Amino acid sequence: MSGKIIVITSGKGGVGKTTATACLGASLALLGKRVVVVDMDIGLRNLDVVMGLENRIVFNVVDAVKGKCKLAQAAIKDRRIDKLYLIPASQSDNKNALVPEDMVRFGEKLKQEFDYVLMDCPAGIERGFDNSVAAASEAVVICTPEVASVRDADRVIGLLYARSITPKLIVNRIVPHMVEKGDMLSHEDIVDVLSIDLIGLVEMDDQVVVSTNTGIPLVLQKDSRAGEAFKRIARRMDGNTDLPIQIPQTSGKFWKKIGTKFGLGR
Amino acid sequence: MNTASSDNPSVRLTGMADGLRVVLDPKQPIDFLQSELNRLFKPLGHLAINTRVLLDYGEAEEWEGAEEMTAALEGFLKESFGVGTVVRPPKKRREVEEILRHRDMDRSWQNHRSDVLMLTGRVRSGQKVTARKHLLILGDVNPGGEVVAGGDILVIGTLSGTAAAGQPDREDAIVLSLDFRPTQVQIGTIVAAGLPSSPTKQTEYAYVEDNTIVVEDYLEADPFGRLPWPEVR
Numbered sequence A: 001m002s003g004k005i006i007v008i009t010s011g012k013g014g015v016g017k018t019t020a021t022a023c024l025g026a027s028l029a030l031l032g033k034r035v036v037v038v039d040m041d042i043g044l045r046n047l048d049v050v051m052g053l054e055n056r057i058v059f060n061v062v063d064a065v066k067g068k069c070k071l072a073q074a075a076i077k078d079r080r081i082d083k084l085y086l087i088p089a090s091q092s093d094n095k096n097a098l099v100p101e102d103m104v105r106f107g108e109k110l111k112q113e114f115d116y117v118l119m120d121c122p123a124g125i126e127r128g129f130d131n132s133v134a135a136a137s138e139a140v141v142i143c144t145p146e147v148a149s150v151r152d153a154d155r156v157i158g159l160l161y162a163r164s165i166t167p168k169l170i171v172n173r174i175v176p177h178m179v180e181k182g183d184m185l186s187h188e189d190i191v192d193v194l195s196i197d198l199i200g201l202v203e204m205d206d207q208v209v210v211s212t213n214t215g216i217p218l219v220l221q222k223d224s225r226a227g228e229a230f231k232r233i234a235r236r237m238d239g240n241t242d243l244p245i246q247i248p249q250t251s252g253k254f255w256k257k258i259g260t261k262f263g264l265g266r
Numbered sequence B: 001m002n003t004a005s006s007d008n009p010s011v012r013l014t015g016m017a018d019g020l021r022v023v024l025d026p027k028q029p030i031d032f033l034q035s036e037l038n039r040l041f042k043p044l045g046h047l048a049i050n051t052r053v054l055l056d057y058g059e060a061e062e063w064e065g066a067e068e069m070t071a072a073l074e075g076f077l078k079e080s081f082g083v084g085t086v087v088r089p090p091k092k093r094r095e096v097e098e099i100l101r102h103r104d105m106d107r108s109w110q111n112h113r114s115d116v117l118m119l120t121g122r123v124r125s126g127q128k129v130t131a132r133k134h135l136l137i138l139g140d141v142n143p144g145g146e147v148v149a150g151g152d153i154l155v156i157g158t159l160s161g162t163a164a165a166g167q168p169d170r171e172d173a174i175v176l177s178l179d180f181r182p183t184q185v186q187i188g189t190i191v192a193a194g195l196p197s198s199p200t201k202q203t204e205y206a207y208v209e210d211n212t213i214v215v216e217d218y219l220e221a222d223p224f225g226r227l228p229w230p231e232v233r
């Protein structure tokens, strides 16, 4: 098996990297792929909490990379979704515990075992970013409709291009009625500035918080719009590039569809 | 004696409609020239009185002692033969000069090695592009992106980042963009931040006037359209 390593990144914190990693990991596993999500936010782990796996942690990514445990020992199997695994971050180490070369070697191992390896990148563009990107061949950039988020996403996109990675864009936390009133940047505004391929639009959804609190994966909840959006993004990532992107609308309106406009057919 | 051969004499005298023309070789010693003039003017007698004399040094290039020699010969001719005004032919423009002027109007740019750094693409947040002289970008400069040039900055697209033209101290530089909405503009040492951006896409440019940065609609101002012919910038 030789899987793909995809880094989920944004530059800015709190824009939905961890949420996206959990949802995309779960969705890809539901599509029948072997998936591991790796929490690279060393020192500030929380992907385990979002996935409801925090009390199963024995070993972590630093242990696995440093060879203190076997890969199988560090990869926690999800309770509900077959084929989904989590490698948690270490809470006690700091980001300098690992170097990019370690990650490249570790990535080779992960690719042997899984179809998809999703790296949940920490905020910032320092060592934690370098470590998360080191082994990746693809990237998904998460951006919210805020000026600061766009600015940071742009910075990160430049850094990814510098490593010959062409990232795809997810705009998260869209509030349709604010966009319609002109109080929030539209995804068109964002794509204008970032000019990379859009792979999905996710709206603000209370179910995200509910999911984190109940431990039920968002993508398994009924009528979660964000969950549905992430499932569709996973299908696009898995090669279904013609699947049109739906633009979140205020209820009552039909969803507008945009398709090849952003060159997803490529 | 330093004699001239008959077919190439050192001093020649010819009549003109409005006077006399003397062509002489200024390399000859002044005594010799005066004796030759004496020989040629004597037979004219009273005809020489008050006539206008054109002193022509022929092919000789202009040299430092020309004025002095002219003054000496003028004095000699006036005293000895009572001639009128003594003049020199109107200065011809030298050939090289002629060619230069021609080229100026014509294609001064033809032998010009370009100092323009021309790039395509997008300057993203955190990226910085520096050009020794002019910078031309076919693309956009994003918020947080930075462009710096020794000369002008032209963005054929949207400029939303910061631009510093004329670095370090050329205040005649300009910053131009098809959609002009920079967060900061610097020209030479003068900085402007928080420029109000127009609601619509507008081709504007910034330049320095009285130590302030002025932004104007480029097509309306058409600052270079008034130049008589194209020039290298």
Ligand SMILES: Nc1ncnc2c1ncn2[C@@H]1O[C@H](COP(=O)(O)OP(=O)(O)O)[C@@H](O)[C@H]1O
Binding pocket: A010, A012, A013, A014, A015, A016, A017, A018, A019, A020, A172, A173, A174, A202, A203, A204, A205, A206, A208, A209, A212, A226
């Ligand atoms: N689409 C969404 N709708 C509502 N809340 C969201 C959405 N995406 C993320 N959030 C919330 O935003 C916060 C930050 O998300 P998180 O995934 O932890 O960001 P990051 O990993 O980039 O720091 C969390 O509280 C999360 O529940």
Ligand SMILES: [Mg+2]
Binding pocket: A017, A018, A041, A046, A120, A121, A122
């Ligand atoms: Mg996170």
